[in-house]
Amino acid sequence: MSKAYVNDERHPDLPPPASTVGAVGWMREHLFSSPANILMTVVSIGLLAYVVPPMVSWLFTSAVWSGGADACRANPDAACWTFVGARFDQFVYGFYEKTERWRVDIMLILLFAGIAALVYEKTPGRKWIGMFMLIGYPILSWIMLLGGDWGTPNISLYNVIVVLLPIVGIALLSYDRLPSARTIGIVLTAFYLLAIALLLGLTAAGKTELWIGSTVIYSLVRLDTIIITLIPFLGLFALTKSGEMERRGTIGIAMLVVFAILVLGFFFDLPAPSSLDMTLVDRVVVVSMVEVPTKQWGGFMLTLVIALTGIVASLPLGVLLALGRRSNMPAIRVLCVVFIEFWRGVPLITVLFMASVMLPLFLPPGVSFDQLLRALIGVALFSAAYMAEVVRGGLQAIPKGQYEGADSLGLTYWQKMRLIILPQALKIVIPGIVNTFIGLFKDTTLVLIIGLFDLLGAVQASIADPNWNAKSVAYTGYVFTAFVFWVCCYGMSQYSRYLERKLHTGHKR
Amino acid sequence: MANANPNGAQITDEIAVQINGMHKWYGEFHVLKDINLTVNRGERIVICGPSGSGKSTMIRCINRLEEHQQGQIIVNGTELTSDLKQIDAVRREVGMCFQHFNLFPHLTIMENCTLAPIWVRKVPKKEAEETAMKYLERVKIPEQAHKYPGQLSGGQQQRVAIARSLCMNPEIMLFDEPTSALDPEMISEVLDVMIDLAQEGMTMLCVTHEMGFARKVANRVIFMDGGQIIEQNEPEEFFNNPQSERTQLFLSQILNH
Numbered sequence: 001m002s003k004a005y006v007n008d009e010r011h012p013d014l015p016p017p018a019s020t021v022g023a024v025g026w027m028r029e030h031l032f033s034s035p036a037n038i039l040m041t042v043v044s045i046g047l048l049a050y051v052v053p054p055m056v057s058w059l060f061t062s063a064v065w066s067g068g069a070d071a072c073r074a075n076p077d078a079a080c081w082t083f084v085g086a087r088f089d090q091f092v093y094g095f096y097e098k099t100e101r102w103r104v105d106i107m108l109i110l111l112f113a114g115i116a117a118l119v120y121e122k123t124p125g126r127k128w129i130g131m132f133m134l135i136g137y138p139i140l141s142w143i144m145l146l147g148g149d150w151g152t153p154n155i156s157l158y159n160v161i162v163v164l165l166p167i168v169g170i171a172l173l174s175y176d177r178l179p180s181a182r183t184i185g186i187v188l189t190a191f192y193l194l195a196i197a198l199l200l201g202l203t204a205a206g207k208t209e210l211w212i213g214s215t216v217i218y219s220l221v222r223l224d225t226i227i228i229t230l231i232p233f234l235g236l237f238a239l240t241k242s243g244e245m246e247r248r249g250t251i252g253i254a255m256l257v258v259f260a261i262l263v264l265g266f267f268f269d270l271p272a273p274s275s276l277d278m279t280l281v282d283r284v285v286v287v288s289m290v291e292v293p294t295k296q297w298g299g300f301m302l303t304l305v306i307a308l309t310g311i312v313a314s315l316p317l318g319v320l321l322a323l324g325r326r327s328n329m330p331a332i333r334v335l336c337v338v339f340i341e342f343w344r345g346v347p348l349i350t351v352l353f354m355a356s357v358m359l360p361l362f363l364p365p366g367v368s369f370d371q372l373l374r375a376l377i378g379v380a381l382f383s384a385a386y387m388a389e390v391v392r393g394g395l396q397a398i399p400k401g402q403y404e405g406a407d408s409l410g411l412t413y414w415q416k417m418r419l420i421i422l423p424q425a426l427k428i429v430i431p432g433i434v435n436t437f438i439g440l441f442k443d444t445t446l447v448l449i450i451g452l453f454d455l456l457g458a459v460q461a462s463i464a465d466p467n468w469n470a471k472s473v474a475y476t477g478y479v480f481t482a483f484v485f486w487v488c489c490y491g492m493s494q495y496s497r498y499l500e501r502k503l504h505t506g507h508k509r
Numbered sequence: 510m511a512n513a514n515p516n517g518a519q520i521t522d523e524i525a526v527q528i529n530g531m532h533k534w535y536g537e538f539h540v541l542k543d544i545n546l547t548v549n550r551g552e553r554i555v556i557c558g559p560s561g562s563g564k565s566t567m568i569r570c571i572n573r574l575e576e577h578q579q580g581q582i583i584v585n586g587t588e589l590t591s592d593l594k595q596i597d598a599v600r601r602e603v604g605m606c607f608q609h610f611n612l613f614p615h616l617t618i619m620e621n622c623t624l625a626p627i628w629v630r631k632v633p634k635k636e637a638e639e640t641a642m643k644y645l646e647r648v649k650i651p652e653q654a655h656k657y658p659g660q661l662s663g664g665q666q667q668r669v670a671i672a673r674s675l676c677m678n679p680e681i682m683l684f685d686e687p688t689s690a691l692d693p694e695m696i697s698e699v700l701d702v703m704i705d706l707a708q709e710g711m712t713m714l715c716v717t718h719e720m721g722f723a724r725k726v727a728n729r730v731i732f733m734d735g736g737q738i739i740e741q742n743e744p745e746e747f748f749n750n751p752q753s754e755r756t757q758l759f760l761s762q763i764l765n766h
């Protein structure tokens with residue numbers, strides 16, 4: 001009987017056979033591995049040979065790179081890049097006031113610098129830059145792009161007390177590890193109550209104003225003012241009362257947001273806060289610039305404004321909606337479902353039409369708000385509904401054990417969602433999220449129908465110019481537009497793939 | 510040991526878990542029937558029984574991963590009701606290890622261990638990391654601290670899960686079949702950690718079929734079937750002299766195969 005074969009020495013590691021590595025190996029494997037594959041390769045090469053040379057010729061070699069419209073008329077079968085050059089400013093800014101375009105430039109530079117800083121991992125303070133880009137930048141853009149006077153309509157001591165005291169109190173209370181938070185809270189509450197009582201007393205006594213020298217300390221407290229200021233007080237009181245103060249961080253943040261809105265109200269001169277007509281200083285103007293109404297905004301800048309607003313607003317809104325849709329509380333669940341299904345069931349064009357044409361019909365006469373703002377809100381809510389469904393998909397993919405693991409450690413609902421569930425769920429749906437972003441970015445072109453001129457609108461308007469009535473002008477304009485959109489969308493898609501790879505801690509069992 | 514009792518104890522400090530006349534249904538299905546159980550502080554209890562008998566459901570009721578519909582569960586002097594504050598208070602003091610570990614795959618081992626202390630107990634990060642390291646050393650995997658759960662073997666993951674629970678400094682530990690998802694050669698490394706824990710006096714409720722473990726550390730073995738506690742006894746008595754027929758059948762099935 002023959003001995004069974006055994007390898008009693010360790011076999012050395014040999015290099016792989018040459019045919020599977022290197023350029024030749026690669027070609028053999030990928031291009032010529034079977035007759036069908038060989039056929040496909042040959043057909044593809046033929047197709048490329050047929051398409052590429054005329055394309056290169058149209059786009060580059062015979063294209064018109066200099067001269068005016070006449071040069072393009074003389075050479076109708078090639079791209080007319082000189083048209084793009086001549087109208088480039090309009091493509092970027094639309095009809096934005098010429099002398100004020102530096103403001104757009106600053107915001108664009110800030111935007112690209114911000115994005116670059118966020119994409120590059122080693123930037124110090126990325127978290128803060130991110131916060132600025134998400135919260136500060138949109139506000140700053142609105143101020144810078146719109147211009148006009150920005151300041152508080154009026155400041156009184158009362159305003160200062162009403163606004164600052166609770167903010168300081170809430171900030172202090174929200175800081176979890178502050179030792180005597182309770183005492184501070186009680187003292188602040190007492191002060192606050194005293195201030196309100198004083199003001200109410202004065203009102204009751206019929207004194208509508210109180211002057212010290214030439215400074216108004218107080219003038220006319222209106223009921224709505226009191227109601228508004230009661231909110232922070234109640235919050236503050238609740239914080240101080242709750243013995244363990246477990247949720248005070250959350251409540252504190254919520255209260256700060258409410259107050260940020262109120263303070264912004266002072267700045268933006270919204271109807272409610274401006275009814276706080278108590279004057280310490282007549283009007284403090286912080287910034288004063290030429291006002292450029294949103295009607296004049298246009299071009300790539302408008303595309304960015306709409307797309308970025310949609311992107312920045314839709315993700316948090318979408319996450320909240322998705323969480324709401326899976327909530328245990330029926331009222332919240334129903335609300336979210338109705339909201340999501342409403343927006344998902346309506347085409348964006350309809351939304352935009354409704355926002356621009358029908359909304360004014362429902363508003364009381366005299367109340368109007370900006371056409372662009374209406375479109376922005378429409379776009380944001382529309383994409384939030386889509387985002388909500390994408391995020392919900394991610395939430396559903398998280399195994400029940402993750403929820404239980406978090407629960408068993410005593411994490412609260414919001415901690416569990418923020419620290420455990422959402423990071424994993426959002427990671428899973430990055431492709432879907434970016435897909436929604438890309439869709440949104442391209443859908444911005446629809447604002448054309450409500451009379452806003454985004455990049456595509458600006459290009460179309462330029463094409464219609466009789467001075468440039470050459471055959472190649474329209475083609476060139478559209479190719480250019482397509483290219484700009486493609487660069488932006490491809491950039492997003494590549495970044496999402498990079499993120500996916502980076503966040504892969506994988507080896508899931 | 511002085512144990513703070515926020516809402517006026519009806520029971521003494523010596524009792525860790527008390528379950529009185531507890532029932533639970535899943536829809537129409539009556540899973541747990543009249544469960545009565547008292548676990549003293551420092552006691553180690555092993556729960557066994559056939560699959561589907563309600564063992565998991567019962568111990569998951571103790572930290573309210575499942576809700577009971579009738580009866581009373583008092584953990585550490587706090588009664589479990591729908592009050593979220595009470596539930597959170599109980600969960601802070603009760604650690605749990607699951608059959609499938611339930612580690613957080615997007616966080617490193619260290620982050621898994623420090624997350625709850627930092628967010629729930631508000632321990633400073635540095636201190637939380639020191640504590641985590643201490644427990645990772647105790648479960649003998651300090652060198653894995655910066656890896657992700659997916660890079661560890663099953664046994665290592667379960668030990669991390671135990672360390673993660675211990676970092677919260679719990680009074681009571683619940684184990685739901687901690688070794689049944691593991692390859693045979695990894696079972697003992699997890700059991701060793703559990704035995705270690707038992708010898709330090711941790712109050713433990715373990716659902717397990719590791720009878721060696723039960724004999725070695727348990728004060729009491731509980732046998733469940735059909736959603737009821739059929740029998741409970743000291744390990745020696747339980748194994749050598751089972752009273753009910755169902756217990757005898759069950760023991761014969763798992764011991765002689």
Ligand SMILES: Nc1ncnc2c1ncn2[C@@H]1O[C@H](COP(=O)(O)OP(=O)(O)O)[C@@H](O)[C@H]1O
Pocket residue numbers: 535538540558559560561562563564565566567
């Ligand atoms: N979420 C659920 N919904 C409905 N029935 C369930 C659910 N979880 C468990 N059950 C049922 O309850 C019974 C007890 O389950 P379980 O406690 O997991 O048993 P054990 O852990 O003892 O194997 C089983 O019959 C199971 O099918």
Ligand SMILES: [Mg+2]
Pocket residue numbers: 564565566685686
């Ligand atoms: Mg089970």
